Amino acid sequence: MLSIEEESTSRTSFHPYRSTMRRSFLSLVLALAFGGACGGDSSTGPNSQVNSCPAAGTQSNAMTVLGCGNFKPKRVTGEISVRGTTAYTTTWNNGSPTSAFYVWDVSGNVPALVDSVRVDNASTLGDVVVTPDGKYLVLATEYSGGSIVIFSLDDPRKPQFVSRFTNAETNAGVHTAEVGTVNGKVYAFLSVDPGGGTPPRLVIVDITNPAAPQQVYSRVVGAPFVHDTFLRDGILFLGLWDGGVAIWDLGGAGLGGSPANPIDVGLLQTLNGHVHNIWWLKDPATGSARYAFIGEESPGKVGTSSSGDIHVVDVSNMASPQEVAFYTVPGAGTHNFSVDEQNGILYAAYYNGGVRAIDVRGDLGTCTSAQRSSPVNQAVQLCDLAKMGRELAVGLKDRSNAVYVWGVQYLDGFVYASDMLNGIWKLRAVSR
C-alpha cells in the first residue's frame, strides 16, 4: 500500500519551478506594500498565503475579484473542485515521487488554506472531483503507477484516505478522472495516457463501494490521447484529441449500452482537433440540450502562451453531431469549463487569457454573416460567439500579474479559478 500522508503544515519543501529570488523579491514588495503581510520565503510556501491580491487595472468587462489564496505557491496549481464551502486544488509537475493537494476554506471572500495532503507515487495530480453525493474525493495520478486515489470527505476539511485503484491498464498515468452516476451506481471514468508502449485508453471503474473499486470496462481510444470525459443522463462524451469527440451510450440513449458495455452513438471531428474536454449543456430555463461545448487544447507554453478554441456542437442528433459555432481568444487557448446552467453562462479557464464568461443561452448556430468567421486555418464560416456579443466578461486579465488558469468552477454565485502561477482565485459570478 502506498502511503498517503498529511503534508506538514510547517513544511516548506523545495520546489524546483519557482525562483527563490523572485519569490523573495515579491515577498519584499508585498510586505512593503501591505504592511508586512508576509515576510520571507516561508510565508509564500505551500501552507501559507498572501491575502492581498495584485492590484486591478482598468477593464470595462472585468469580473470582480473577491480574493486570492496562497499567492505564488511553491507547487504548481492544477485542477480545482469545490463543494459547499470547501475547495480542493491539485498540484502539477511536482518533479518528485510525491505530490500534494490542498484543502481550502472558501466560505469568505479570501480562500484560506486549511490543510494539505500528500499523495505518494504521483509526480502529478492532474484532476480532482467530488462525487455527486459529496462524500468522496477522487484524484487522478500521473505518470508511472497511474491511479485514482479516493478520500473520504466525512470531514470535508480533513480528507481521509480510503483506497487507491491502479492496474496494468492505468499504469502509464491517469490524466483525468471524472465521476458520475449511472443507474444508481457511481463510476469513475479514467482517461489513461499512452506510455511505456501501451496505447491511450478509457477505463471505467465502479466506485460505488469506494473501498473496493472494480474495473468494469476498458477500451483503447484517442489519437493520440484521450484527455477528458463528460457524463450526463447515461450518455458519455469523450475528448479523443485528433480522434474527435465521441458519444457513448451508457444507458441513457436507449441503445442498450451500460458502463460495462458502452455503445457508440456518434463521433465528430471538430475543426483543428485537439479535443480536450466537453460540457453538454442542459438549460433548465429553456429545456434545451442542444449544444455541447468542446475545448480544444492546442499547444502552449505554460505560464506564457496557449492556443485552442471552444467549439459549439449541435448534438440534437447525437448520431450526427454538427459543429455550428466557435469562440476564440487571440493569443490564448481554452482549458476546462464550468457552466452556470441556471443563468446560461459558461465559464472557461483560458490559461493566459484568464477566465471567460460566455452567454450560451439560446440559438448559437444562427447568426448574421457579419457574425461569422473562420477558425484559424479553416475555410468554413461559423457563428463566432464573440462577434455575436456573447462574451459577457473576462476575469483576471485586469490584474497586474500574469495568470495561467487551468480550471474553473461555478458554484452558488461565485467562480473559483485555479491558476497555475498563483494559486486560487475567488470571483463574483456574472449576472445577466
Added chain:
Amino acid sequence: MRTRLLSASLVCLTVLSPLDARAQHEGHPGMATDAKADTTSPHRLHLMAQAIPVLTRAENTAAGRDLTEGYLAQVVGMGSGRLFSGHLAVDVTLNGEGLTMRRGELSTGAFGEGFVDRRHPHTYLHELIASGIGAIGSLKYSGSAGRGFVPYGTDDPMMRPFEKYPINHHLSQILERGLLIGALRVGPAILEASTFGGEEPTSPSSWPRASRFGDSWSVRATALPTAGAELQASYASVQSPEQPGGFGLDQQKRSVSARFVSANGERYLLAEWARTDERDAGRDVAVFGYETALVEGAVTLGVVDLGLRLEQTERPEEERLSDPFRTPRPASDLSITGITRWRAATVAMAFPGATFGPLRGYPYVELERLAASPRAATDIFDAGQFYGRAPLWMASVGVRVRYGTMHARMGRYGVALPAGPPLHMLGVDSTRSSGHAQH
C-alpha cells in the same frame, strides 16, 4: 535475447577485425598524426569496436543535485564494406548503450527521447545502410536505404573530438530513422534528398514503424571548396517526431555549417547554426522555435591535443517525471513548460594513447561550464531555481578504448561521403573515408 544478439554481434565484429588489418592503424604516439592513415587507399572492409569508460562529475545538475557517475559510454561496433567493385557499400553500427547506460549518460543540458540532463542511450541497431553507387561521366550518384542518419545537419557527435555530446544533438542531427536517400555529386558539389519516418525511437530496442515511413523528408547541399573544407546547408520536414503514432507537433529544421580539417588531421574546426520550428499542423502555425549556434575546434600541440567547444542552444522544457532526468514519452499533450537558453563552454584535453594487445586506449579529460536561463520571464520552468544559482559544471575523465579505427564520418552515405582528411586528435583516430566522393 536482444542482449545475446548484441553481444554476439559485437564479438563477431571483434573476431572479424583482423580481416581489416590493412586498414588498421597502430595508433600514434600521443595524438600525433598517423601518416599512414592519410595515404591509405579506400579499403573493402573496415571494422571497429569501441567503449569509453567515463567518470563524470556534475555539479548543479537536474534538481540542483551534485552527482558523480561512471559507466561505459559509446559502446559501439562499426563495420563498413564495399562490394562489387565499390558499387555496393554497407555501413552498420551496433550500439550497446542500452545495456551499459540505460538510464542515460549524465550530461547537464542534454535532452531528447524522454531524457533530460542525460544523453539517451542509442538504439541497439544504430545504423544499417546499404548504398548502391554509380557514375555517368562526371556525375556520381548513389541510392541508400536502411536505418541510419537522415541527410540533415552535421556529423554525429560520436565522430567528433569531444566525448560529451553537445546540447544541440536533437537540433543538428536526425538519426536512427528508416530512410531512403538519393545523392548526386558533380565535382565539389553534393546534393542529397531523403524520405524517412519521422518518429524518434522510444527505447534502445525501438524499430522504425513501417506505417510512418515516408512521412518526412530532407534535402542537404554540400560544397567542398578546398581540400579539407566543407560547407553544408540542409532542411528537413519531420512529422510528429515526439508522438510515435502521429498527431504530434511537426518540425521544420534548418542547418548550415562549415567544417575544416587540416591535411594532417591535427587541426579541426566546425561552426554550425541550426533552428527547429515546431508546428501545429492542424492550425498551420509555428508554435515553438529552438535555435542553436556552435563552434568547436581542436588542435594538436606536441603530444597533447586540446579542444574547445562553445555552444548556445535553446531547449524545450517539459513536465518531468518523479525522476527529474526523465520526461513523459510520449508526452500527454502538446504543451511545454518553457524554453531554456543554454550556454556551454567545453575544454577537452587528450593525452598520448597506449596499446594493450589489440586494444588502443586514449585517455582524456573534459571540463564544461554551463549557464541556463529562461527565454521568457513568465515561463513556468525556472532554470535558476531548478539547477541552483551557482555555476553549473561538469568534469569527465575517461579512456576511449578501441579496436580498429573510427570511421571518418557518421551521417553521410554513398557519394555524399567526402574523402577529406581524417581526424587524429582527442582520441578520434578516424581512418580516411572509403572515398565514394573523392575530392
